[in-house]
Amino acid sequence: MAGRIVRNVLVVFFSLVWLVPTWLVVVNAFTPTSQYTGSPRWWFASADIFSNIKAAFTTAAVGRGLLNSFLYATVGAAVAVLIAALASFAVTVMPVRRPGIWFWVIFIGTVLPLQTFLSPLFTGFARTGLYDTQYGMMLVYVALAIPFAFFVNRNFMLTVPREIAEAAQLDGANWLRMFFRVHLPLAKSALLAAFIFQFTWIWNDLLFGITLSLSPNIRPVMATLADLNGSYSTVGPPVVLAGALVASLPTVILFFVFQRFFVSSLRLTS
């Protein structure tokens, strides 16, 4: 009995510890800058978060950043997942010699720390005119998203029974047909999981955003948040909080809608 009380008290305690920062942040993002006194509010001052969001959009182009990130994350993750699916089909279904080597060539991308790619990419992009362009950003996000998407897809395709591929071969299907008609539909949930995971990753990236782009027309949303943070003292905390919340909304929604995919992709690493 005493154990149960202790357990309940602990659960309440931890929930509160986690909720208090969340609560403070949301409430103060709704506070009009003019009414912000310097000390945090504990209850809503108004229902109007939009003027703060608008201020964030005009100060640091957070709105443009949202559009850019949406483009990069959607296209980048979709292209990467398709390319990764092709490659995982090759190493699992096609008769490749030494599939292990190809696996590691692609998978190594998830092992190396991202920082090691940064300065050569910067120099290379500057030299080829890709620096500060949407094509450049998309290209780098596709490449960065491939290794993990490949890992997820390959793990799934390993579970597809050999007999299915053999049956398709007997029916005279060629590789491309087999890939699009048989394996791609079978892998639908793995593909979706990889897409959602890589979408979130690209959306949340700061490092490449601040390094490979500069102008507000190109910068992804996290980089614009960094800009917004730079004018923290002039625009005031409510605006910064509102900006951070707006930038987080898409991935938070995605997370709760597709929670089981996040769980399964976390699980895939086990």
Add this chain to the structure above:
Amino acid sequence: MEVVTTVQKAAPPATRGGAPTEGRRRGSASRALWIGAFLAPAILLVIVLLAVPFLTTAYRSFFDDNGLSQKWVGLANYAALVSDPDFGRSLLNTVMWVAGTLLLPVLLGLVLAVLTNSVRWGSVARTAVVIPYALSGSATALLWQFLLQSDGAINQTLTAVGLGSWQQEWLLHWPLNTIVMIIATTWQATGASMILFLIGLQTIPNEIVEAAKLDGASGLRMFWSVVIPQLRPMTVVVVGMAIVNSLKTFDIVWLLTQGGPGTASETLALTMYRETFTLNRYGYGAAVSVVLTIVVVAASWLYLRRQARSR
């Protein structure tokens, strides 16, 4: 759309051009072509945009490179690292991040998973902990900036409740700034390890728990002797991910302190960034990232080896 049409075009000549059932000799050449076509996009992108930059970085670390001129210096950059107090501090901070991440998000995740798994309204508590996990490192940093600044929410609240003497300049002194940033990360990241441990808990066979109950185990005893050993495989995963992620810590520090004051709260990732892009010491920055790579690869080695063995 285009993809669909090519499929339809390619489909009819089922016995020609790359059909797997085709005769052996002509088949092997076209088969190689097919395999090449499937593998090429992934391999090319990874090699051109990831592998080549990595090798360039490794090569650059042997040069004194200011972006304009390069001079071969052998291992001098690495030798300079060893005696650089800033690098030592950065290494120490990185170690603190690893230790802190193992201590807080991993341990709390385990405790919360076990606690909420058996409490009736545990799902409410779980949601509270999981929400921040959906936030990015950058957003987390901005939210905690609001709490941690010298005139931020925490200090104001402390004054308001009469604990003004507890006020701190949270982000301005080492090691306090690193510690509070680890706590901010804990707030954000515990959700992930909690979810993983919950999955692990659900895979514990009921018979084992029942048998332990019959033997009179309960509470803490049950936790230590039954739950912990049964969770071992999942713990390996969580710990492996925590180590690798904490070694690469960048976003939150970059936005909260920029590695400062001075270089006091820098991690290896930040040191590399500053040396390369602020000071234009490309060779030195490259050497830092090579050290970071070696540390990360060495740390993930055990985890990956286990991965390979279980296949």
